Amino acid sequence: MAEAPAAERSTAARRATAAGPLTGRVALVTGGGRGIGAAITAELARSGAAVAFTYRRDRAAAEELAEELGAGGAAVLAVEASVDDPAASARAVEAAVAEFGGLDLLVSNAGVASTGLPVAATTAEELQWLLAVHAVGPHQLVRAALPHLRAHERSDVVVVSSIAVGDAWPVNGAPYAMAKAAAEAMAHVLAREERAHGVRVNIVAPGLVDTEMGRRLVRATQDVTDIRLLDPGSPFGRVCSPQDVAAVVRALVDPACSYLTDQRVVVDGGTF
Template identity: 35%
Template sequence: MTGLAGKIALVTGGSRGIGAAIATRLAQDGAAVAITYQAAAEQAKQVVAAVEAAGRQGLAIAADSADAASVTGAVARTVAELGRLDILVNNAGIFPYGPVEKVSLAELDHTLAVHVRGVFLATQAAVRHMGPGGRVINIGSCFAERVPYAGVSLYAMTKSALLGLTRGLARDLGPRGITATVVHPGSTDTDMNPADGDGADHERSFIALGRYAAAAEIAATVSHLAGEGGRYITGTAIAVDGGFAA
């Protein structure tokens, strides 16, 4: 156990990839876990089954992180059905890619809505229910620290915003005993960015360890921050990127 026995967690975007690994790991370490998903209902059911197989209560909530009411509603439903909320993991994300001059206003607004506004609103709603020992863990990106090639300006900008938010939250929430951190994953082997996909060898060339992360490796750090190991860590970013930003 990592001090998560009896804790209640909400992981946004928890039906796939890193989010699914985080939800499963938190359950294995003792927490009941709610996840949000947008379209992957069957995958969400599988994650809930994995949570329940660990002996914990699971809950899947259909929610669009770009929609304000959907975001805050997911927090409210978690509290209503699981009893309270101790850990919020803001993981939901998208990956816009392309030349900056071709980014449309709609794409800009949607990415900001998912990566920035949705995170802020989920956090704002969640911390109303958190007491001392509460955790806000934002999932950023290695591109917030280093951008070695073109096409990711919008993505990097929105993920970089999470560090400013996290630092502010540390000051706002510290007096209440609630911590806020951001985890910056590097290239991680998921269906969104498979280790054998197009361009994977190019990405590996920037990684000091020369390989993609497994989603479970990101989840291990999140669980550490959510548990007793994270009690005195706040207002900072932790890179789990294999040396991408070294």
């Protein structure tokens, strides 16, 4: 599909979105219907970008988010797609381009948790599933998006990873950590390969976040039934929120951050 000229694309996006620093830009956020992804979708849309976001199962939550943001004047499109299916990712890219006339901002956020077993008890099937979702899927998503991203003087890819890669290697979490590490390796290489095409690539690595996945994690590992009970012992007196992560993503793609690429920003309040 031929991409609309930049001027035409920007005009179309501007008509449909509230004015903001990202007005005229078109974003695709994977796993954008819930948790961190929903916060990123909302942050980008409220900053003026036209945003397509994918969801895998929870259609009701995705539709509710799209309606809420649309009522506020944002241009938002919900697309059902599983990131582990390269064909579905390609369709999501084309849906964003068809709806908004182009694509210049990609946030790879979709993810799943591992079962929390030690290496000795982890099956090859679980490892393959985590790699498909966190590494192979994002790789193929980027491949589908690159022809559109390269069409702009500036475009951005943000990979949402985890502090599970690095100093906080999780015991009983090898498949998750391995998959996230692979995704980060892809992002670092991509940043160097695509710099000549104007594509900035950065990584955001959150720690514990108050999401459904985070709440399940603390129940399983700390026997904590309410994640807010961890607020007093957390940096700045509270557990990290999805909005904290979304704000960092938004900052990385701000017009003022045009000279930033191949960086990894940890969002954990300085814990590690």
